[in-house]
Amino acid sequence: QKPFDYLIVGSGLYGAVFAHEAQKHQKKCLVIDKRDHLGGNVYCEAVEGINVHKYGAHIFHTNDKAIWDYVNRFVTFNRYTNSPLANYKGDLYNLPFNMNTFYKLWGVTSPQEAQEIIASQTKKYQVKTPKNLEEQALSLVGEDIYYKLIKGYTEKQWGRKAVDLPAFIIKRLPLRFTFDNNYFNDTYQGIPIGGYNKLIEGLLKDVVCKTGVDYFLDKTHWDQMADTIVFTGKIDEFYGYCHGKLEYRSLRFEHETLDQPNYQGNAVVNYTDAETPYTRVLEHKHFEFGKQNKTVITREYPLEAAAGNEPYYPINNAKNSDLYKKYKAMAANDEVIFGGRLAEYKYYDMHQVIAAALSKTKSLFGS
Numbered sequence: 001q002k003p004f005d006y007l008i009v010g011s012g013l014y015g016a017v018f019a020h021e022a023q024k025h026q027k028k029c030l031v032i033d034k035r036d037h038l039g040g041n042v043y044c045e046a047v048e049g050i051n052v053h054k055y056g057a058h059i060f061h062t063n064d065k066a067i068w069d070y071v072n073r074f075v076t077f078n079r080y081t082n083s084p085l086a087n088y089k090g091d092l093y094n095l096p097f098n099m100n101t102f103y104k105l106w107g108v109t110s111p112q113e114a115q116e117i118i119a120s121q122t123k124k125y126q127v128k129t130p131k132n133l134e135e136q137a138l139s140l141v142g143e144d145i146y147y148k149l150i151k152g153y154t155e156k157q158w159g160r161k162a163v164d165l166p167a168f169i170i171k172r173l174p175l176r177f178t179f180d181n182n183y184f185n186d187t188y189q190g191i192p193i194g195g196y197n198k199l200i201e202g203l204l205k206d207v208v209c210k211t212g213v214d215y216f217l218d219k220t221h222w223d224q225m226a227d228t229i230v231f232t233g234k235i236d237e238f239y240g241y242c243h244g245k246l247e248y249r250s251l252r253f254e255h256e257t258l259d260q261p262n263y264q265g266n267a268v269v270n271y272t273d274a275e276t277p278y279t280r281v282l283e284h285k286h287f288e289f290g291k292q293n294k295t296v297i298t299r300e301y302p303l304e305a306a307a308g309n310e311p312y313y314p315i316n317n318a319k320n321s322d323l324y325k326k327y328k329a330m331a332a333n334d335e336v337i338f339g340g341r342l343a344e345y346k347y348y349d350m351h352q353v354i355a356a357a358l359s360k361t362k363s364l365f366g367s
């Protein structure tokens with residue numbers, strides 16, 4: 001008889017929701033995480049009373065009322081609305097592209113004027129099949145928006161010239177002809193009051209958790225702890241990279257505490273020129289309307305996917321998709337449950353990863 005029903009490798013949202021639901025159904029769970037804290041990428045570190053999003057800005061948004069109600073059972077969410085700014089060579093523009101952006105770019109005050117300018121700028125780029133990202137973007141939004149607000153940012157993000165990037169990376173570039181800076185279209189949006197750790201603590205209350213332990217360093221020991229393994233780490237690592245490594249884009253975060261109450265007046269400012277080496281500056285207190293005397297900012301630098309770098313964004317090209325299929329086929333014949341962004345090699349937003357974990361637990365334990 002093993003001491004636990006489930007060993008859950010990884011305490012991110014997938015692992016935490018799985019553990020919570022399993023425990024609710026009288027299953028004994030053990031959660032382990034190789035990091036020295038729980039919560040995976042939504043973890044916040046308290047600095048000067050400010051919840052610092054240690055692994056990048058996390059803004060919760062969903063259209064699914066059931067998911068919104070679910071997370072609000074553990075912590076109340078505030079009414080934060082994501083309305084990022086773009087800084088291009090010192091000038092500020094509203095994002096997503098909307099009438100405020102067009103007014104700043106061209107001085108236009110009516111949707112019709114803005115539409116006419118965009119039509120005139122995209123006309124000559126209406127080629128049948130855009131050969132690369134640059135051609136694709138120019139055909140969708142025209143020169144001004146592309147050169148000021150897209151090109152530099154995208155090239156920094158991918159570490160490659162836009163003419164060398166495939167067109168499919170940008171499928172659509174939404175243009176809004178209203179004065180609306182709300183980035184997301186979802187009905188529900190916000191940040192947990194007191195930070196994401198409150199959500200994770202609520203989910204993992206009463207669950208046995210161990211941090212600072214890497215499953216692979218003592219796999220035999222951990223496998224003996226439970227009847228079933230739920231694995232939320234990297235699927236290629238689970239199988240010893242036997243088919244090769246799945247690739248990820250990574251980021252480097254540079255956190256700084258400043259002795260001033262307000263640095264940029266907004267939680268997120270994107271730097272869209274080519275010269276500034278970082279892509280974004282976050283000012284964390286604004287996620288929770290903080291009034292502290294100091295402030296904490298984070299500069300976000302894109303990083304090549306390389307050994308040792310945190311895997312953040314799956315690179316969904318043909319090579320990686322084929323590779324993932326091979327691992328997925330192996331997983332299909334395994335007793336192990338694979339879930340979450342690393343095990344499914346999939347970009348999941350928070351509400352989506354919660355929905356995936358709830359759907360899995362429902363199939364196992366009923367609602």
Ligand code: FDA
Pocket residue numbers: 009010011012013014015032033034035039040041042055056057058059060061213214215216232233234251312313339340341342348349350351353
């Ligand atoms: P997650 O990565 O959180 O958890 C996996 C855990 O497994 C980690 O804690 C890891 O340490 C652990 N682990 C891995 N291998 C292990 C091993 N061998 N042994 C022990 N432990 C191991 N979403 C959204 O809705 N709004 C947003 O604004 C953002 N913003 C955002 C910014 C950035 C930069 C990124 C990368 C992602 C976002 N997201 C987001 C997505 C969000 O982060 C994501 O949906 C969830 O964190 C996914 O939760 P998981 O549990 O799948 O993985």
